[in-house]
Amino acid sequence: MKRIVICMILLLVYTKSFSWGFYAHRRINTYAVFLLPPEMMVLYKPYIEFLGEHAVDPDKRRYAILEEGPRHYIDIDHYGKYPFDSLPRKWEEAVKQYSEDSVKKYGIVPWWIQTMLYGLTNAFKEKDQAKIVKLSAELGHYIADAHVPLHASSNHNGQLTGQHGIHGFWESRIPELLADKDWDFFIGKAGYISNPLHFTWQRVLESALAADSVLSIEKKLSNLFQADRKFSFESRNGIIVRQYSSAYTIAYNNMMNNMVERRMRQSIYAVASFWYTAWVNAGQPDLKNLSNKAFNDTELIEFEKLNALWKKGQHSQKICE
Numbered sequence: 591m592k593r594i595v596i597c598m599i600l601l602l603v604y605t606k607s608f609s610w611g612f613y614a615h616r617r618i619n620t621y622a623v624f625l626l627p628p629e630m631m632v633l634y635k636p637y638i639e640f641l642g643e644h645a646v647d648p649d650k651r652r653y654a655i656l657e658e659g660p661r662h663y664i665d666i667d668h669y670g671k672y673p674f675d676s677l678p679r680k681w682e683e684a685v686k687q688y689s690e691d692s693v694k695k696y697g698i699v700p701w702w703i704q705t706m707l708y709g710l711t712n713a714f715k716e717k718d719q720a721k722i723v724k725l726s727a728e729l730g731h732y733i734a735d736a737h738v739p740l741h742a743s744s745n746h747n748g749q750l751t752g753q754h755g756i757h758g759f760w761e762s763r764i765p766e767l768l769a770d771k772d773w774d775f776f777i778g779k780a781g782y783i784s785n786p787l788h789f790t791w792q793r794v795l796e797s798a799l800a801a802d803s804v805l806s807i808e809k810k811l812s813n814l815f816q817a818d819r820k821f822s823f824e825s826r827n828g829i830i831v832r833q834y835s836s837a838y839t840i841a842y843n844n845m846m847n848n849m850v851e852r853r854m855r856q857s858i859y860a861v862a863s864f865w866y867t868a869w870v871n872a873g874q875p876d877l878k879n880l881s882n883k884a885f886n887d888t889e890l891i892e893f894e895k896l897n898a899l900w901k902k903g904q905h906s907q908k909i910c911e
């Protein structure tokens with residue numbers, strides 16, 4: 591029994607340390623649909639389930655493609671101190687200054703979002719329905735990742751400060767416990783983003799600034815809590831697992847003044863606004879009248895392959911067996 595429990599915990603920690611966690615990613619894309627104007631809703635509403643389900647494809651792809659990993663984060667502290675002025679915000683200039691290999695090594699999420707936005711804008715111009723929904727789902731993932739403070743820090747799982755597991759704690763455990771019950775996702779309308787690169791960098795810099803609080807507040811709270819109250823055995827999908835206790839999770843969330851809810855709301859607004867911006871920049875095509883409505887065989891095979899590799903990747907993490 592003990593062995594099984596430990597396996598489960600390792601599995602959870604590993605799976606969840608990629609990004610927001612599957613739960614939050616799915617919700618961010620789903621809630622973003624409701625911020626869109628009616629002209630876009632005609633396409634996005636019928637695909638709402640697809641957009642939620644495929645919000646996590648980029649994380650699944652990390653098992654398949656080596657280059658995928660750096661698209662989800664930036665270890666921005668590698669470039670000095672906030673606001674990291676030595677790092678040029680434009681890709682060409684950053685690569686010129688630090689070399690492409692080095693920039694890729696420390697993460698490229700701010701720039702990858704621009705690449706995905708460009709792809710989505712072209713998909714709208716081509717009126718290619720399958721491409722629009724696929725790229726929308728994936729763009730939503732990277733935008734959401736850029737809002738996670740520990741995605742903008744080299745201490746991404748508290749490994750440098752003895753806080754191993756904090757990544758999944760912040761982005762999975764807290765929203766899973768509180769989002770559906772207590773959080774407000776009434777956000778309003780998507781807005782047009784006139785300078786997407788600048789917008790992205792603002793959000794990334796906010797993440798970088800918040801990373802210190804994420805770590806230091808947990809450290810403080812950990813000193814206040816007795817070890818046996820910090821973790822508890824609780825049921826998760828019918829399985830008993832050891833995880834951060836509900837009391838500890840709620841206390842951490844309160845001490846951070848609902849930071850996770852704020853970042854999730856900002857993610858939802860940003861995702862909807864990027865989708866909207868791509869559509870506007872493509873000339874606002876009529877979304878009732880698109881071509882290439884069904885996914886082709888190659889795309890369907892790719893979805894299957896991602897799932898299979900992800901399951902295999904999870905399996906290989908069962909290192910205790």
Ligand SMILES: [Zn+2]
Nearest residue numbers: 608609662735
């Ligand atoms: Zn991710």
